[in-house]
Amino acid sequence: MTLGIGSLAPDFKAITTEGEIGFHEWLGDSWGLLFSHPEDYTPVCTTELGMVAQLEQEFVKRNMKAIALSMDTLDSHMDWKLDIEAAMNVTVRFPIIADEKGLIAQKYGMIQKGASDKKTVRSVFIIDPEKYVQLHLTYPMSIGRNFDEILRAIDALQLHAHHQVLTPANWQPSEDVIVDPKMPQDEVQSRFPDRKVSGVPYLQYSIDPTGKQ
Numbered sequence: 001m002t003l004g005i006g007s008l009a010p011d012f013k014a015i016t017t018e019g020e021i022g023f024h025e026w027l028g029d030s031w032g033l034l035f036s037h038p039e040d041y042t043p044v045c046t047t048e049l050g051m052v053a054q055l056e057q058e059f060v061k062r063n064m065k066a067i068a069l070s071m072d073t074l075d076s077h078m079d080w081k082l083d084i085e086a087a088m089n090v091t092v093r094f095p096i097i098a099d100e101k102g103l104i105a106q107k108y109g110m111i112q113k114g115a116s117d118k119k120t121v122r123s124v125f126i127i128d129p130e131k132y133v134q135l136h137l138t139y140p141m142s143i144g145r146n147f148d149e150i151l152r153a154i155d156a157l158q159l160h161a162h163h164q165v166l167t168p169a170n171w172q173p174s175e176d177v178i179v180d181p182k183m184p185q186d187e188v189q190s191r192f193p194d195r196k197v198s199g200v201p202y203l204q205y206s207i208d209p210t211g212k213q
Contacts, residue, residue, distance in 0.1 A: 016095035032127040036120035040080040050088025069097040163209040
């Protein structure tokens with residue numbers, strides 16, 4: 001089975017740096033950021049997990065829980081966490097899954113044969129409170145993820161979930177959004193009376209419905 005957008009995120013039980021969890025139960029009614037890293041004690045991964053720790057309050061504001069995974073042992077994770085905290089001047093409070101046998105990684109397609117038979121690529125899954133995958137990104141081992149973009153994507157996903165609007169290329173929070181052309185016209189008229197047509201009738205912009213300006 002290919003896991004993609006709209007797929008139910010597989011549930012699993014795991015040993016983590018914050019204790020044993022059942023993934024769906026741990027996620028609760030929050031959004032989730034599940035991301036894999038190839039290996040402990042590596043420089044790119046150290047910066048990535050450190051960055052997620054730095055952004056802790058940004059995730060809290062968005063009702064997001066972050067959880068990381070690699071195929072290293074719990075002891076390795078616990079020791080490496082100290083390195084991350086020292087190198088990045090952070091406290092790592094999110095769980096790191098010890099997926100030694102790669103069973104969770106296999107469920108989520110995080111091991112890709114063209115990259116490695118034994119290490120996970122840099123996968124990102126954004127999962128909604130109903131446990132469905134809403135975004136999936138994959139980076140190669142050599143390139144660190146852009147967490148500013150990941151936060152932007154979370155904002156866009158949550159805006160769409162709450163207000164059924166679309167976001168244009170390079171959209172940033174508080175900027176104008178696009179009215180969904182599939183929305184019934186009477187609903188469009190009542191919800192977006194000040195919309196502006198841009199060049200073609202199906203491209204209509206409106207202000208951010210959250211009122212953030």
